[in-house]
Amino acid sequence: METLKNALDFSDFPRLDLTLAASVAVFLLVFPFFSHSSFAMSTLIQFLIFSLYGMGWNTIGGYGGQVDLGKAQYLGIGAYTTSVMLLRWDTPFWISMPIGILFSVTWSFIIGYPLFKLKGHYFAIATIATSLVLKDLFEVWELVGGSRGIEILAGKYQTPDFVHLIFKGDDYYYYVILIFFFIGILFMNAFRKSRLGFQLRSIKDNEDIARSLGINVHWAKIKTYAVATAFVSAVGSFHACYVKNIEPEDTMSLDISILIALMAMLGGAGSLWGPIIGAAVLVPLKSYLKEWLGAQAGMVGIDLIIYGAIIMIISAAEPRGIWGMVEKARRRKRN
Amino acid sequence: MALLEVTNLTKRFGGLTANDAVSFEVTKGELLGLIGPNGAGKTTLFNCIAGLHPIDAGTVHFQEQNITRLASHEIARLGLARTFQIMVASGDLNVLENIMVGCFLHTGSRMKAKAEAEQILKDMELSDLGGYLVSELPVAAQKRVAMATALGTRPKLLLLDEVAAGLNPSEIEGITAIIQRIHTEMGITVMLIEHVMEMVMNLSQRVVVLDYGRKIAEGDPKLVVKDPNVIKAYLGERYAKEHL
Ligand SMILES: Nc1ncnc2c1ncn2[C@@H]1O[C@H](COP(=O)(O)OP(=O)(O)OP(=O)(O)O)[C@@H](O)[C@H]1O
Ligand SMILES: [Mg+2]
Numbered sequence: 001m002e003t004l005k006n007a008l009d010f011s012d013f014p015r016l017d018l019t020l021a022a023s024v025a026v027f028l029l030v031f032p033f034f035s036h037s038s039f040a041m042s043t044l045i046q047f048l049i050f051s052l053y054g055m056g057w058n059t060i061g062g063y064g065g066q067v068d069l070g071k072a073q074y075l076g077i078g079a080y081t082t083s084v085m086l087l088r089w090d091t092p093f094w095i096s097m098p099i100g101i102l103f104s105v106t107w108s109f110i111i112g113y114p115l116f117k118l119k120g121h122y123f124a125i126a127t128i129a130t131s132l133v134l135k136d137l138f139e140v141w142e143l144v145g146g147s148r149g150i151e152i153l154a155g156k157y158q159t160p161d162f163v164h165l166i167f168k169g170d171d172y173y174y175y176v177i178l179i180f181f182f183i184g185i186l187f188m189n190a191f192r193k194s195r196l197g198f199q200l201r202s203i204k205d206n207e208d209i210a211r212s213l214g215i216n217v218h219w220a221k222i223k224t225y226a227v228a229t230a231f232v233s234a235v236g237s238f239h240a241c242y243v244k245n246i247e248p249e250d251t252m253s254l255d256i257s258i259l260i261a262l263m264a265m266l267g268g269a270g271s272l273w274g275p276i277i278g279a280a281v282l283v284p285l286k287s288y289l290k291e292w293l294g295a296q297a298g299m300v301g302i303d304l305i306i307y308g309a310i311i312m313i314i315s316a317a318e319p320r321g322i323w324g325m326v327e328k329a330r331r332r333k334r335n
Numbered sequence: 336m337a338l339l340e341v342t343n344l345t346k347r348f349g350g351l352t353a354n355d356a357v358s359f360e361v362t363k364g365e366l367l368g369l370i371g372p373n374g375a376g377k378t379t380l381f382n383c384i385a386g387l388h389p390i391d392a393g394t395v396h397f398q399e400q401n402i403t404r405l406a407s408h409e410i411a412r413l414g415l416a417r418t419f420q421i422m423v424a425s426g427d428l429n430v431l432e433n434i435m436v437g438c439f440l441h442t443g444s445r446m447k448a449k450a451e452a453e454q455i456l457k458d459m460e461l462s463d464l465g466g467y468l469v470s471e472l473p474v475a476a477q478k479r480v481a482m483a484t485a486l487g488t489r490p491k492l493l494l495l496d497e498v499a500a501g502l503n504p505s506e507i508e509g510i511t512a513i514i515q516r517i518h519t520e521m522g523i524t525v526m527l528i529e530h531v532m533e534m535v536m537n538l539s540q541r542v543v544v545l546d547y548g549r550k551i552a553e554g555d556p557k558l559v560v561k562d563p564n565v566i567k568a569y570l571g572e573r574y575a576k577e578h579l
Contacts, residue, residue: 002444195439195448198428202436205426208387209419214411214440214488270427320427335471 007190014330017273028178032171039291041170045242047283048177049235054264054275055184056231060224061261062269063197065204066116070127071260073134074104074229076252078236080138083150083246086164093165097237104233105226107134112222128254135252149247152240165241173242180238184231188272191227200224201270232260255304259286262307265314268323277322282310337396338363338492338524339384339415344393346376346383346548353379355548356393361492366518367526368539368556372568375545377528378420381494385417386410397492412440416490418481420497420528424469430480431456431465437487452487458521459483459513475506479513486517493517495527499534507531514538536560544568 010018031044053071061068081100085091091099111130118126139147157166167173191197199220202210207217240246250256259282267278289303318324339361346354353376361367369377383390386407394403402410416437424433434452435445442448456462459479464472469480478498485493495514499507511534518525518538529535535542535556542559544552546568552559559565 002446006445193445195443195445198432198436198439198448201426201428201432202424205424205428206422208407209422209424209484210436211387211407212385212411212417212419213437213484214408215436216406216408331468 003190006193007186032174043284043287045174045177047279048181050263050283051276051279052180052184052235053232053260054279055188056228057260058264058275060228062264064200064224067124068127069124069257069261070131071232072252072256073131074232075236077104078233079240079246079251080144082237083152083240084144086152092163093241097234100237101230101233104229108226108229112225116218116221131257135248138248152244154244177238266310266321268321271323274321274323336363340396342394344383345391346379347391352548357550359543361526363524365540366538368535368542369528370535370542371545376548377545378496381417381496411488414491416485416488417494418485418496423477423481429466429468434483434487437484440488455483455486474501492524497528499529499531507534
């Protein structure tokens with residue numbers, strides 16, 4: 001009950017933030033009714049997808065300060081669970097998605113237990129390693145298509161199919177992920193006010209102090225990692241239905257993991273709006289780089305250079321990203 | 336009844352014995368001072384009791400329960416809270432939120448945690464500072480926030496490590512009054528490390544003196560300061576001349 005109230009209560013934000021957020025929400029709701037290119041539509045869907053990944057990352061990476069560079073493995077588990085179950089047993093999305101979450105969370109507990117014994121950079125590197133190992137496993141696992149991946153055959157479904165989440169037009173996918181997006185924001189709004197949310201922020205600040213306040217630091221991290229994982233896995237399931245063709249290389253690659261972390265960090269790790277702001281900046285940039293620059297000879301890889309530069313600029317200028325700058329300015333004005 | 340019972344506690348850092356077979360008790364309801372020169376092993380003793388360091392020998396009992404091998408969060412949950420000598424919260428939690436973290440130990444409800452934290456803010460005379468970051472506050476207020484955060488866990492025993500260090504005389508007076516209130520009004524047993532002698536003398540009912548990791552004296556503060564060993568080890572000739 002109180003959780004629900006916390007989720008719906010945004011009153012601790014200044015009116016300006018809420019006005020802006022409401023305007024963006026209205027824009028997102030009515031956008032499909034206005035004439036638009038399919039490029040704009042798919043970019044917006046990518047924006048919503050990556051905002052959600054970023055929100056998931058933000059629990060452990062932002063509020064908890066544990067830089068996680070292996071989120072793609074859970075995207076992969078969610079996407080593969082939904083695809084395989086759909087192909088083999090015609091399983092509805094609404095069943096395969098929770099099962100995917102179950103697999104992901106189980107895996108997150110298995111690797112989370114040893115991983116969170118590690119600190120700082122070692123933790124970050126270990127998350128990369130586990131993700132890459134899982135990707136390699138999927139690449140040689142013939143049952144799920146090996147490196148070719150698997151394709152969802154949309155033809156046999158009567159569209160729009162809300163049970164299996166198979167649609168012809170992007171508009172349907174857009175509204176489904178938009179609902180996920182709003183739920184994600186409400187969830188994160190409740191999370192940041194929850195006991196676990198407070199404990200994590202204390203852990204991020206100083207683990208010894210956190211322990212002295214009765215917080216089981218290791219367990220709090222594992223629990224939060226599972227929450228982050230569930231988020232990413234659910235959206236990964238959606239991603240599978242949306243792109244209909246998944247392979248290890250593009251669902252579980254290191255690029256994706258880095259992009260997820262980067263969006264949250266650029267927008268503002270440990271803040272409610274951060275991942276959304278980050279996705280709003282980076283997704284169009286990513287699409288642009290891919291569509292235009294990527295096509296030019298010799299320009300392959302320039303996106304990675306640009307991401308690298310962004311990481312360096314954030315860590316040098318303001319570790320708490322764009323939102324951190326906003327908060328700093330506000331604090332200065334108030335004091 | 337002994338609330339805390341430390342028996343032959345020994346802690347080594349490589350070749351250095353920071354605590355050498357230290358034994359003492361804290362009785363329920365008392366206010367015990369822990370003094371000794373720099374590097375005597377006072378902070379280390381707190382860290383060993385609170386489960387931050389594994390100890391090499393000896394035992395620690397809290398409320399008759401053996402807590403020697405418990406993790407620090409488990410010890411905190413039993414009702415043993417502490418402040419840190421050098422560390423204060425410096426993250427993005429503001430003062431009120433920091434205290435709420437402590438309160439969340441016994442409630443899952445944000446509203447309850449917040450109400451309790453606000454009450455503690457008032458008791459600690461910090462009401463106006465709830466919205467600030469700890470790093471924005473002067474040292475005296477930071478020390479009070481550290482105490483307030485520990486109080487949030489509703490401790491039975493509170494270990495305070497040099498909460499008066501770096502404060503001016505009027506601030507020391509203020510913090511002395513607050514510690515007195517924690518002890519008498521809130522009924523919390525307190526053990527405090529302090530270099531400010533006036534404060535130790537005013538507050539403590541009993542003191543334990545450490546030197547080079549060993550306990551060299553224990554008892555009534557007025558008698559302990561007359562102990563030649565203590566004078567030699569800690570107080571120095573000058574203080575001895577002035578006060579004895
Ligand atoms: N983590 C550690 N690793 C190695 N040596 C340590 C560690 N902590 C403390 N020491 C050493 O143990 C001895 C006791 O230190 P401690 O901090 O307990 O003294 P203290 O009595 O609290 O001194 P002060 O009054 O200056 O705070 C010192 O020689 C110190 O250098
Ligand atoms: Mg000390």
